[in-house]
Amino acid sequence: MTWLRALREVVRSGLTIEEARLEPLLALRTAVGVALVIGPALWLASPAYAASAALGAYSAGAATFQRTWRPRKVIALGAGVGLALGTFLGYLAAGRLATFLPLLAVWAFAAGMAWAVGSTAGIVAATTVGSMLVTVTLPTSIGQALEHAGIIALGGVAQALLILLFPIRRWGAHRDALADALAAVADYARRLRHDPTAPFDPEPLMTARDAAAVTPSQARTRPSVLHGPRGLAERIRPVVAALADPGVGAPPEGPGRDRARELLDAAAEVLDAAARSIRRGAPAEVSPGSTDALCVDEEHEVLEGPARQAAERLVELLGEALEIARCGTPGRTPAPPVPEDAQVLVRPTMFRLVPVVVRAVRRELRRDSPVFRHAVRLAAVATLGYLIAARLPVGHGYWVPITSVMVMRPDFHQTYARAVARLAGTLAGVALATGMVRALGPDVQVFGLLAVVSAGLSFMLNRTGYAYSQCFTAAYVVFLLGMGGQAWEQTVPERVVLTLLGGALAMLAYVVFPAWETPRLPGRLADWLAAEGRYAAAVLRSYAEPTREQHADLRRALLASREARAAWQEAYDRARQEPVRPRGLTSREAEEAQEAIEGFDRAAMLMESHVPRADSRPVPEAERLAEALEADTAQAAVDVREHRNPDWARVEEALHAWEGAAAGDGSPVVRRGAAMQKRALEALATAVSRTPLERDVGSAREEQRVRAAAATEGDGSGSAHRGG
DSSP: OOHHHHHHHHHHHHTOOOOOOOOHHHHHHHHHHHHHHHHHHHHHSOHHHHHHHHHHHHHHHHHTTSSOSSOHHHHHHHHHHHHHHHHHHHHHHTTOHHHHHHHHHHHHHHHHHGGGTOHHHHHHHHHHHHHHHHHTTSOOOHHHHHHHHHHHHHHHHHHHHHHHHSOSSTTHHHHHHHHHHHHHHHHHHHHHTTOTTOOOOOHHHHHHHHHHOBOHHHHHHOOGGGTSHHHHHHHHHHHHHHHHOTTTSSOSSSHHHHHHHHHHHHHHHHHHHHHHHHHHTSOOOOOHHHHHHTOOOTTTOOOOHHHHHHHHHHHHHHHHHHHHHHOOSTTTOOOOOOOTTOOOOBOOOTTTHHHHHHHHHHHHOSTTOHHHHHHHHHHHHHHHHHHHHHHSSSSOTTHHHHHHHHHOOSSHHHHHHHHHHHHHHHHHHHHHHHHHHHHHOSOHHHHHHHHHHHHHHHHHTTTSOHHHHHHHHHHHHHHHHHHTTOOHHHHHHHHHHHHHHHHHHHHHHHHHSOOOSGGGHHHHHHHHHHHHHHHHHHHHHHHHSOOHHHHHHHHHHHHHHHHHHHHHHHHHHHHHTSSOOOSSSOHHHHHHHHHHHHHHHHHHHHHHTTOOOTTSOOOTHHHHHHHHHHHHHHHHHHHHHTTOOOOOHHHHHHHHHHHTOGGGGGOHHHHHHHHHHHHHHHHHHHHHOOOHHHHHHHHHHHHHHHHHHHHHHHHTSOOOOSOO
16 A cells, blocks of 8 residues: 555544444543542642542543453543553653653653553553643642542542442443454354355454453353353354355255255344343343244255254254343343353462463564554653654643644554544644634633533543544543633634644554554464364364363464464554555455455364264364374464475365275365365465565565665664655
8 A cells, every 4th residue: 555545544544433332421421420520629629629639530440441441440440540650650751851851751651552462452551641741840749749640540540439329330341342243253254144154253252251251240240141152152153054065065956055045044133132141231132033943943954064063053052042132131141051161261360460461561572563663662652752842932831742643553544544633633632622712712611611522522522433422522622721710812722723633643653663554464374274274173073082171272372373363364454554665465365364364163063063072972083184284283373483385285285095994984074174174275376475586586576675775874864765
């Protein structure tokens, strides 16, 4: 993608209205938290203290709108404590640049490394950098530092208390995640009616699994309906795929295919009903036609062989889903039976999270890590922005580094899109608030009320697009400044100019020190291929030795393959939006390779749907094929990283040996699945292989680039191009 096209996409993305369900009650509760600290601070203290209280309450409230599965009150308290600590340290070091700039750099670097834990931690940490920058304009003394830090922390406490006293859909996000997983499988079943090889994105299942991990305190109060349906969705997905597939399931045409479509349609309706029941906490209706379709007639059933086994298994699983749909009230919703060897997913408490955070940060402390590079950019931009603003003949110079810190993200597209969105939202919000300030005149109480209203609208539009929430955030800041007695003529034009400067600084920082995903695509693809090879081998070993231990290994390999797929998809989506030339994989090669590995994964999933029970007859030939698959995919992963053509000699030899074994006739599903995997691997080799001419041209171009870079360094005429 060229720079011009990338910038057009950035502008479009930054100003796009996202379809999201508004949550006015949550926004109202959070805005009330802001009002509860502004009002008493104005009455008992001064506008300066009210501004500090509003900073804590607003930032803590905004943190609770981030996507996280921890209790919102814990997030509010954590954000309040972080803001207070940043404020206090900022006060102590604000007197001299020699003390404040190193503190700011270290704090910003730590905030950037917080992305190693997750996006919520990274965003909340960035707000603490903003609080440190704001406080440097206030009077500095240890007593005032403690007072303002305490008031900021009080804002977080107020938000936490409101969440505790007035819970709104306490388990709503967890219910939505589980319902989305069931709805995704329902949509998959519906698409399989028309396309037996339709793809499936496991992201909803991964999100539901993440939501299912709870702390010990959450486990004691979690509704029973959130215990078992996730496993139900996991088990139904491969069964519907096996039923629809013409190779291992229903025939391509005829009564068998019609019966499969009938079952798939019934499965979609039942799963949708179960999703509605979980989401709303109330029973959902299922049409009589769908329940009738789930009755398997032993004498007149048209499906035979593996297709009939899949149909019977699907009917059994959908019976559990029907119970969920029909008994959806919170007190009556049954949890489907959980396997005896299933383990509860435990999320560490805040104190036990410390070593987890340390390990995550340590893994990212390397030069090629996007998180590490983001932390370096954040530290450099925060300090440089503060120095530049200090030299400008305007007040409120801290808006430059604050803008940079709040828009910067570890990837190119989000950083640029948020910079555009913040500027557009700031212009609109400042214009709106300025007109109201001029019309209403100086009135502290009115400005405080308008600040609360603006905060509530910002919270409500938080998920509809950054530009639109930022519009009311800018208005909120203008009203706070008016409440503090700042003249609009002195603040509004400055805020616009400094916001533009901060956004430009953030965008320039990514060009100077980027973290492009495009060069990493071969490595991400190799990781995904190796993980899929281990998953396919685990499926085959479950046929060769059907034991509980093998089934547990299969589950672990499946989860690892999903994580590798998610990492590839994230990197691929980012790379498509980067203004960087392809390195190692062109866009077309990446698409074809992705389709091939998805086909390989689908074949393994079809075999998984018919994995024998623990007491079934083993298939010893499957072990040799498992070893061949694991060895060849591991070697192919190395070949993809080093731009060599992969080879599947071991797999071909194992399949050839199996074809000559009479014992292989007893496992038609695994035989057909293995053949499908072989075709998928051949398609992958075709996608990533290079002809001798392509290899020679690529090597010549690489040598030419190396010579040009060496010549440039030798004569000191310039630096190597970083962007690609």
